[in-house]
Amino acid sequence: MSNSKRPVRVLVAKVGLDGHDRGAKVIATALRDAGMEVIYTGLRQTPEMVVNAALQEDVDAIGISILSGAHMTVFPKVVQLLKEKGMNDVLLTGGGIIPEDDMKTLNEMGVGKLFAPGTATSEIAGYIAEWTATHRTF
Numbered sequence: 719m720s721n722s723k724r725p726v727r728v729l730v731a732k733v734g735l736d737g738h739d740r741g742a743k744v745i746a747t748a749l750r751d752a753g754m755e756v757i758y759t760g761l762r763q764t765p766e767m768v769v770n771a772a773l774q775e776d777v778d779a780i781g782i783s784i785l786s787g788a789h790m791t792v793f794p795k796v797v798q799l800l801k802e803k804g805m806n807d808v809l810l811t812g813g814g815i816i817p818e819d820d821m822k823t824l825n826e827m828g829v830g831k832l833f834a835p836g837t838a839t840s841e842i843a844g845y846i847a848e849w850t851a852t853h854r855t856f
Contacts, residue, residue: 726850727777731759731768733796736786741814741835745781748839749846765792769799772808778850779830781842782812789816789824797828809849813837 730746732739739761746756757775759768772780780800784792789812796810813833816824821832831845 726754726779726847727757727775728754728779728781728846729757729759729768729772729775729777730781730783731763732761732783733763733765733768733792734784734786734788735762736784737761738785739783742783745783745839745842749843752843752847754843754846765795765799769796769803769805773803773805777808778854779809779811779846782810784812784814784816787815789814790820793824793829794827807853809846809853811846813842
């Protein structure tokens with residue numbers, strides 16, 4: 719199969735001690751239903767584990783679900799690790815309980831759009847598909 723026809727590959731991760739994964743599983747299922755290949759890492763991942771899995775799985779996007787309040791630590795660390803590994807063509811997105819001011823700060827650091835609870839899964843899938851279509855490099 720030609721790379722240009724390869725489905726969008728997304729890694730969905732829960733980072734840190736946050737044990738609530740229902741939302742992440744709903745997103746993973748919705749992205750699969752939208753035709754994407756989804757790798758779900760499960761609970762209690764470190765930023766290093768997430769980036770290493772993303773590299774091994776050759777993903778187009780990483781989606782981090784975070785409800786623990788650690789978003790201002792987790793997302794910058796993942797951005798740093800992606801840069802260190804030269805993974806500049808991988809979208810870092812996510813969602814959870816993240817205040818709007820923090821979302822803006824994270825966007826300025828290089829994190830893609832972040833989604834609040836209750837966002838339509840079709841909006842999230844559409845964003846990832848559109849971003850990937852314009853940024854994927856082969």
